[in-house]
Amino acid sequence: MGRSLKIIGGEVYDPANGIDGAIKEICVEDGKVVQSCTGPAEVIDATNLVVMPGGVDIHTHIGSPAVNAARGFRPEDHRHVHFSKKPGLRSGVGSTVPSTFATGYLYAQMGYTTVMEGANAPIGVRHTHEELIDTPIVDKGLYIELGSNEFILKFIKAGEMEKVKRYVAWLIRSLKAYGVKLVNPGGVEQWKYGKDVKNLDDKVHYFDVTPRQILKALAWANESLGLPHSIHLHANSLGTPNNYLTTLDTMQTLEGSRLHVAHAQFHSYGGENWGGFCSKAAEIAEYINTHPNITTDIGQIVFGDATTITADGPWQYRLYKLSKNKWYNQDIEVESGCGIVPYTYRENNFVNSLQWAIGLELFLLIRDPWQVFLSTDHPNGGPFYLYPWIIRLLMDKPFRDEMLKRVHKRVMPETILKALDREYTLYEIAIISRAGPARALGLKHKGHLGVGADADITIYSKDSDKEQMFEHPVYVIKAGETVLRDGEIVHSPDGKTLFVVPPDVGEMDPTFKTEFENYYTIRYQNFPIDIEDIPNREAIPVGDPR
Amino acid sequence: MAESVAVKEPYVMTGVVCPYCGVTCDDLEVRVENGKITDVKNACVLGKDTFLHHLEGLSTPRLYGKPATIDECIDAAAGILAKAKYPLIYGLDSTELGAQRASIELADLIGANIDHTSSVCHAPSYQAVMTVGIPTCTSGETKNRADLVIFWGCNPAEAHPRHATRYSVTPKGMFTPKGKKDRMVIQVDVRPTPTTRIADAFIQMKPNSDYEVISALRALVKGHELEQTEIGGIAVDELKALVEKMKSCKFGIVYWGMGLTQTRGKYLNLVALLKLAQDLNEFTKFSCAAMRGHGNVVGMAQVLTWQTGYPFHVNMSRGYPRFNPGEFSVVDLLARKEVDAALIVAGDAIGNFPGSLAEHLRSIPLIAIDPKESDTTKVADIVIPSAQGAIGAGGMAYRMDHIPLMFKKVVESPYPSDREIIDRIIAKVKAMKSRGNGAPAPAGRG
Numbered sequence: 001m002g003r004s005l006k007i008i009g010g011e012v013y014d015p016a017n018g019i020d021g022a023i024k025e026i027c028v029e030d031g032k033v034v035q036s037c038t039g040p041a042e043v044i045d046a047t048n049l050v051v052m053p054g055g056v057d058i059h060t061h062i063g064s065p066a067v068n069a070a071r072g073f074r075p076e077d078h079r080h081v082h083f084s085k086k087p088g089l090r091s092g093v094g095s096t097v098p099s100t101f102a103t104g105y106l107y108a109q110m111g112y113t114t115v116m117e118g119a120n121a122p123i124g125v126r127h128t129h130e131e132l133i134d135t136p137i138v139d140k141g142l143y144i145e146l147g148s149n150e151f152i153l154k155f156i157k158a159g160e161m162e163k164v165k166r167y168v169a170w171l172i173r174s175l176k177a178y179g180v181k182l183v184n185p186g187g188v189e190q191w192k193y194g195k196d197v198k199n200l201d202d203k204v205h206y207f208d209v210t211p212r213q214i215l216k217a218l219a220w221a222n223e224s225l226g227l228p229h230s231i232h233l234h235a236n237s238l239g240t241p242n243n244y245l246t247t248l249d250t251m252q253t254l255e256g257s258r259l260h261v262a263h264a265q266f267h268s269y270g271g272e273n274w275g276g277f278c279s280k281a282a283e284i285a286e287y288i289n290t291h292p293n294i295t296t297d298i299g300q301i302v303f304g305d306a307t308t309i310t311a312d313g314p315w316q317y318r319l320y321k322l323s324k325n326k327w328y329n330q331d332i333e334v335e336s337g338c339g340i341v342p343y344t345y346r347e348n349n350f351v352n353s354l355q356w357a358i359g360l361e362l363f364l365l366i367r368d369p370w371q372v373f374l375s376t377d378h379p380n381g382g383p384f385y386l387y388p389w390i391i392r393l394l395m396d397k398p399f400r401d402e403m404l405k406r407v408h409k410r411v412m413p414e415t416i417l418k419a420l421d422r423e424y425t426l427y428e429i430a431i432i433s434r435a436g437p438a439r440a441l442g443l444k445h446k447g448h449l450g451v452g453a454d455a456d457i458t459i460y461s462k463d464s465d466k467e468q469m470f471e472h473p474v475y476v477i478k479a480g481e482t483v484l485r486d487g488e489i490v491h492s493p494d495g496k497t498l499f500v501v502p503p504d505v506g507e508m509d510p511t512f513k514t515e516f517e518n519y520y521t522i523r524y525q526n527f528p529i530d531i532e533d534i535p536n537r538e539a540i541p542v543g544d545p546r
Numbered sequence: 547m548a549e550s551v552a553v554k555e556p557y558v559m560t561g562v563v564c565p566y567c568g569v570t571c572d573d574l575e576v577r578v579e580n581g582k583i584t585d586v587k588n589a590c591v592l593g594k595d596t597f598l599h600h601l602e603g604l605s606t607p608r609l610y611g612k613p614a615t616i617d618e619c620i621d622a623a624a625g626i627l628a629k630a631k632y633p634l635i636y637g638l639d640s641t642e643l644g645a646q647r648a649s650i651e652l653a654d655l656i657g658a659n660i661d662h663t664s665s666v667c668h669a670p671s672y673q674a675v676m677t678v679g680i681p682t683c684t685s686g687e688t689k690n691r692a693d694l695v696i697f698w699g700c701n702p703a704e705a706h707p708r709h710a711t712r713y714s715v716t717p718k719g720m721f722t723p724k725g726k727k728d729r730m731v732i733q734v735d736v737r738p739t740p741t742t743r744i745a746d747a748f749i750q751m752k753p754n755s756d757y758e759v760i761s762a763l764r765a766l767v768k769g770h771e772l773e774q775t776e777i778g779g780i781a782v783d784e785l786k787a788l789v790e791k792m793k794s795c796k797f798g799i800v801y802w803g804m805g806l807t808q809t810r811g812k813y814l815n816l817v818a819l820l821k822l823a824q825d826l827n828e829f830t831k832f833s834c835a836a837m838r839g840h841g842n843v844v845g846m847a848q849v850l851t852w853q854t855g856y857p858f859h860v861n862m863s864r865g866y867p868r869f870n871p872g873e874f875s876v877v878d879l880l881a882r883k884e885v886d887a888a889l890i891v892a893g894d895a896i897g898n899f900p901g902s903l904a905e906h907l908r909s910i911p912l913i914a915i916d917p918k919e920s921d922t923t924k925v926a927d928i929v930i931p932s933a934q935g936a937i938g939a940g941g942m943a944y945r946m947d948h949i950p951l952m953f954k955k956v957v958e959s960p961y962p963s964d965r966e967i968i969d970r971i972i973a974k975v976k977a978m979k980s981r982g983n984g985a986p987a988p989a990g991r992g
Binding site: 063065068069071072073074075077078079082083084085090091092093097098099100101123124126127130131134150192193194206317320326327328329330331332333334337340341518519520521522523525526530533 | 560561563572573643647651654655672675676677678679680681682683684685686687689690691712713718719720721796797824827830831833847848849851852853854855856857862864865866867868869942944948949950951952
């Protein structure tokens with residue numbers, strides 16, 4: 001800290017400030033972007049280089065009890081990729097579920113500086129924070145999964161909406177969380193007795209509430225608390241043919257409210273069954289194009305090994321039966337669950353190939369890049385460090401066409417990809433990988449290079465091969481410090497944990513402690529996480545109630 | 547962070563987390579008078595003993611049998627570890643996460659083998675999970691939902707005394723409002739134990755026949771007929787009745803213990819059991835879970851996994867983590883007499899290992915960090931006493947079902963925590979290496 005830095009001569013892509021490739025000097029002091037440096041500054045000559053804000057990942061699974069269960073039960077995943085210890089750097093392993101230190105290094109090597117861990121059962125958040133602390137360089141936050149939380153189901157059943165709101169605020173405050181996630185709302189609860197919900201009006205056993213009610217209640221609570229990010233939704237019926245109807249119904253249900261639809265690719269399928277599996281990307285994109293309240297990340301699949309990890313237990317059981325791979329399931333008291341199945345996406349598999357095409361169709365059909373963000377739903381659709389390959393597919397139509405020729409031959413007649421001539425510009429890539437996610441997250445000091453922004457900056461050399469370009473930044477600067485130079489990590493600061501302090505909307509009822517202890521197996525007093533247990537942290541303010 | 551307590555007035559701490567076994571009760575009430583724990587409420591006899599006898603049998607700082615200061619011991623330990631070519635770090639179950647985490651950093655720094663007590667208890671369970679996965683749940687799911695609970699090769703009445711009352715037998719939960727009356731409890735073992743008294747039914751099998759019995763159950767679940775009339779000493783009709791109970795329950799769970807992991811078949815017993823539980827999900831909701839023993843042994847597996855990718859048997863000698871049961875597992879390393887120095891933290895290796903392994907440990911430079919005297923501290927070259935985790939030192943710990951909780955610091959200890967000691971060793975080793983003293987360990991065994 002206290003360091004001054006000037007990046008001169010670079011071609012700057014800073015969409016949040018409307019800068020589209022202008023040559024512009026960026027000044028940095030005390031970890032922030034400033035108008036001009038007050039004293040002597042180190043100079044980085046970025047002539048002929050591209051300067052962007054550090055990448056922001058709105059949806060990834062990099063550290064949680066579920067991710068660690070996946071690491072632990074997949075030794076075969078790690079053996080072939082290792083990270084040797086170096087001065088100032090710890091050793092680790094890679095592949096689809098890398099170790100924590102390796103995860104931080106891999107994100108930094110790709111020019112990403114902020115990441116959001118996508119799904120956490122509240123009772124395991126204490127663990128997640130520890131993993132995030134051990135994930136160096138990047139800033140990070142976590143969402144808590146509430147879509148089948150039994151207290152919320154009970155409050156909704158009783159019509160006690162204020163209690164829903166108070167409970168959400170209490171959880172976020174107690175757990176130092178960033179946002180609210182819903183995974184297959186209602187379906188995860190159903191899975192606890194081996195079932196699922198079929199549609200948004202299917203009643204959840206015992207609690208007698210529907211996914212539609214859960215969606216509305218949590219969206220309302222989230223918005224009335226003024227949380228910086230909208231609800232972050234893994235919609236019902238993930239991965240199954242004809243699920244696009246559920247996805248459309250879900251978006252219509254929350255019309256007028258902010259909504260982030262996670263990994264939309266997995267929710268844009270048509271066909272009555274796997275035999276008739278087809279793309280409904282156009283329908284989903286059309287809805288998003290006419291509804292600016294919605295943002296989405298794609299969950300693009302990449303060919304090769306993946307590890308599927310989700311709270312969506314019933315889907316994971318189906319995937320286990322389909323793939324015949326090993327299957328991990330953990331149901332979590334009162335709150336949620338998790339299922340893990342290793343999976344390999346193959347170019348010579350029709351469904352996998354069409355999934356690949358559907359993701360790209362969504363990217364290319366959704367017109368406003370501020371609504372669509374880059375993700376693989378890591379490690380569900382494949383590992384995050386293959387984002388540069390996806391960027392090339394988006395920016396390079398001939399490359400995309402080559403790939404389309406390589407995949408399963410039945411895909412060509414099933415996709416409109418060939419007819420989509422759009423090629424993303426650098427400006428648009430800067431939106432979907434930094435400015436857009438930061439804005440959707442309500443992170444005002446991330447994803448841009450205006451005065452006051454965190455000095456998280458990535459500098460690339462231009463290359464006609466965009467995969468090469470985005471895979472190998474020349475410089476990565478995190479909070480004003482150079483962490484990567486010429487592809488090598490030169491410094492590994494800890495990075496901060498970002499969390500939200502919700503407004504005071506009243507204490508939980510005095511009877512809540514008894515209720516809590518009736519159904520949980522830990523003491524109420526042992527649930528909250530002490531802020532001092534998170535050494536490097538930053539509180540993000542809430543906005544006005546919406 | 548755990549509250550620190552310097553007041554001399556008697557005080558009572560509530561919601562205290564017990565370090566004894568994997569049940570990890572978090573409802574203890576501990577009374578402290580004049581720096582001494584005088585009363586413990588809610589704990590079982592094992593937990594109560596742990597707290598009430600916290601001042602007994604304490605270890606003292608020693609260097610080659612002679613009294614020394616902590617600083618001298620740390621310097622000497624760092625010297626040994628910095629010079630060792632193929633060191634071992636082992637134990638680590640009875641301490642908090644911070645110490646476990648530091649021990650991995652140390653292993654990374656000196657290129658050590660690092661293993662923990664899972665290696666000799668539930669490693670086969672993990673290996674089975676690596677092979678086929680597992681359907682499992684947190685203890686609260688058992689409390690809220692389970693109407694069929696099977697204890698297989700474990701004896702919670704003696705080893706995990708409050709498991710039955712907190713999670714698995716008597717508690718009333720959301721869908722089990724009548725507690726015990728809403729649950730059928732079955733015990734499967736080779737002989738009756740005190741757990742038999744809390745079970746509704748006891749199924750006795752011949753020793754070392756778990757694999758056959760579980761395989762037969764799988765066949766029956768899948769609707770196959772068996773030619774035999776008895777398997778492993780159990781009548782097939784009795785197995786059929788068990789399968790019917792398993793298929794017709796609403797939420798079943800099998801808890802297993804070392805009766806499966808450390809007997810004939812080892813991890814294959816578990817592969818069979820985990821597959822059985824997976825198969826049963828065709829018919830109903832079915833889970834299974836390991837009855838983990840020593841305090842925070844799960845925590846060590848957790849942090850080792852997130853930092854290195856592997857839960858145990860990790861070798862850092864090439865500068866990155868490698869995992870191989872049989873090669874880097876502690877018993878095999880010692881049996882082959884490969885390690886040339888050992889650091890034992892919060893665990894008693896000498897007391898628990900076969901004589902020949904203990905013999906090798908005695909023959910190499912041996913460092914013990916432990917609050918209490920043990921068979922290991924008695925023969926160690928360097929003994930560094932520490933504040934006992936969950937009593938004199940706070941920090942994170944995991945329950946057997948991977949739920950994270952916080953140990954509280956209940957009383958002051960004159961000694962530093964395990965974490966602080968290891969951090970100081972790390973700093974010392976780094977200083978030595980940067981001075982060129984104690985040359986960096988060459989990579990592996992050539």
